[in-house]
Amino acid sequence: MPETMRMDHAITYGYRSAGPFHPPAVDGFHSHLQYEIYYFHEGICTYIIGEHSYHLRPGDVLLMHGRTLHRPHPEPDHPYVRSTLHFDPTLLHEYIRPEHIGGLLLPFEQSGNRRISLSREEQPELEQLLAQLAVLPLEEQGNVSFRFILKLCELLSMLASRCQEEQKDSSRAGKELYVQHILDYIETCYMHEITLEQIAEHLHLSRAYITSLFKEWTGMTIFKYLYHRRISQARLLLHYQRELSITEISRLSGFKQLPHFSRVFKEIVGCSPESYRSRSFSAPNVQSH
Template sequence: MKTNPYRIFTEFYYQKTGMNPEIHFHSHPQYEIYYFHSGSCDYIIGDQIIPLQPGDLIIMNGMTEHCPRVKGSAPYVRTVFSFDPYLLQIFDPSMKSCNPFLPFEILRNDHFRLNPDSRKECEAILERIHRFYHQRNIVSYERCLLAFYDLLMFIYGLCQEKMTYKQKHTNDRERYVQQMMEFIEARYTGDIHLDAIAAELHMNKSHAVKIFRKVTGMTVFDYIYRRRINQAKILFLHKRDYTVTEVCFEVGFKHLAHFSRQFKKLVGVTPHDFRKSIHDTSSV
């Protein structure tokens, strides 16, 4: 098949059914839009596990590792777009009075459960994009682009309140904490020292620790342990051949007893029992 000369997206699947047996976490520099039509599936983004319902919409900035976890035998049907941020350049200047990619920049990753009217509108836009996408002529390309812009504006409308709130309520302290979280995200599987975090932010260590606790309600190390445990749960789900000890070291704990204690504190069961429940049933 010849390449479509009017291709807009890096990837586009409309109402795709089924998936590869091997599910892999992945990240990419492209933005992504995911719409769930039917089936039984959890979607994992970073350390979030989202149980999906038909009509759910997810936007992602792509850089956070993500993947679906399909459950049961019901057909798994979804529509997926991935596209480069520079795609913004192809829109006419008059269509950029509000940046259609702003939700991906401000919210980064977010999940929406559409009501029946919104779901009907969204699915009509998706069908329109699909109808024009595979036609190899300039008129269809322009109509596909307009339909895609309509989808972006639909998403923008869903995000407006959240974006306004986030912009309005993000103060200096929250920005510092966000920077600390990004520092931790890149290094949580290794040794993390408060001195290194403070140096990264050019802050006094005790001041950085105090700000983090005030904004998040937890200590820096409580946050690190929570991140590691969330990752451990994901590894148990997707790396079923991993032992508890292997997962323990993979997520950054140095001692199995400490890992088991933190896991039970946060999850409510031991890592051994959690792993066993996954092997004993088709879903957790």
């Protein structure tokens, strides 16, 4: 079959093209109205899309809406093997129910341009779909082949699912980072008065969001964690700073009121600060051998 199949300007497919890159413009940058799926099989190549530069490795997929100026920079004297599929997204409306189209095109329309780096385990499935597209007729009775469209939708569905997984991972990583910032803030300021407003303002987030996020990730409220951190510090001071009074330890641990400190200490530790210190004094010294 020919290396490149074309159906007017609705769909163009080049499977495992290995020829040199012939830029359509003097500087190599170009744009188009079609969406583009670019798969990098082999070689050394840097791909520029707008202000982003991607150093490609085999198994990388680029999803582009096409309007942003882009161009590859393949390394000369090295193989440059790629598959490229350009398609007019309005084509799907002629073949696919409207409620299914949004999900298939979401990776192009949500972020515009993106790279997906497939693992070695993921690459065979996508490469098989590309190979299956290459043996299907592009045209049937003057129209785009329905079989080609169905296989294209299978490819789009796979890529959309992969993008959703990445988005979930990214969202999870972002949430985890916010929780870590909350923990860092508490670690820095636990000995001082802390309010939800202060933490929210520090992170530029809402009180409601940091409250629900912290509970989701740690299983406890921010203030419960704060009290545990303060009591942990108090236990260290009671054990190692025996010259300090209970009132001083309360203050250094972040409690403004001694009765509040004593009540929280007993709730968490199970005894009063005085009893805890007495036990520490009476505990036998451990000899090292």
